[in-house]
Amino acid sequence: MKIGLYFGTFNPIHIGHLIIANHMAENSDLDQIWMVVTPHNPLKNKKTILDDYQRLQLVFLATEDYPKIKPSDIEFKLTQPNYTVNTLAHLQDKYPQHEFALIMGEDNLKSFHKWKNHEVILQNHSIYVYPRIATETDAKQDLTIKNNPNIHTIDAPIVEISSTFIRENIKNKKNVRPLMPEKVWEYIDHNNLYKK
Template sequence: MNRKVGLFFGTFNPIHIGHLIIANHMAEFSDLEEIWLVVTPHNPLKKKSTLLENHHRLEMVYKACANFERLKPSNIEFGLEQPNYTVKTLLHLQEKYPTNEFCPIMGEDNLKSLHKWKNYEVILENHQIYVYPRISAEKVQNQFKNHPKITRVAAPVMEISSTFIRKAIAEGKNISPMLPEEVWDYIKLMNFYKKKTV
């Protein structure tokens, strides 16, 4: 019997309690045995803006997952050619770990653009997709409404965003309750997301 592994992709810039709540909910309340938090590397073709270096974001994910046995940080995409597509990551993982069954996890708002993903039919043919609710979710394409390869999990609806956290830190706000303690300590130690003084 293959082990079912959920893949929760994100830039995690930074990882926050919303990410952890969803990932842990998927581990505890679905048939997924492990959740890998896949840190998306910086796309060299895009403007860097406020995205921290890959290793710093991975380090924060390691710190955030330390106390959760079934949540695993993953840097699997760091070594793949950029720009990368989910379909390529899934193929790479399946070759590397043939006894695992990999299942992408996405918010309901991403489901509406799934038909625009590269080779999305291949993903649906070979993988079960797990979907969690989002307040911002618009009408989902009819083809995905009752799709046999799409599993909806009634996880808590999270309205925390990394964008909000970065902005708040730049403004000098204390938003420590929104972050795992170790992540908050690391951000303070490294002086991340602070407003640059000229």
């Protein structure tokens, strides 16, 4: 089975994340998408980041009706700070029957050359790239990475919704219900999350 790993803090998960994950599941050769919830770095005092397990619960609620999309807490069990290359090695060791690929936005691909052991990742794994709104710096993209045969650009919809925008609007008592799956919105509302 070929599995696409979609990493994120998902703080909170929103319809933009789901649109991309579902598009990858339905319009690429990936069999499943695992939404890998990135653990909160305990050294960073970010009050805006929900507890790891609450964010995982939100991803579970958002994806339970999508058989091809699964929540993953795989990074919760790994030593922090963690690097993607280590997560991939751990997953390959734990699930040798699967092939793992990365899903990332075009903006992340630009800084990919700065990732720890990025050459090893690129040599052993495919990367599925979804578009973001272009900026002036896009012309400076490293073409050696972009033209690598393991990089697959997927013509996914461009969704400009951010978790930051959602959190700020909740704090300001604005209605953000349409931006999240219903069960996610209900959980956040019921538990008074992001209101302070």
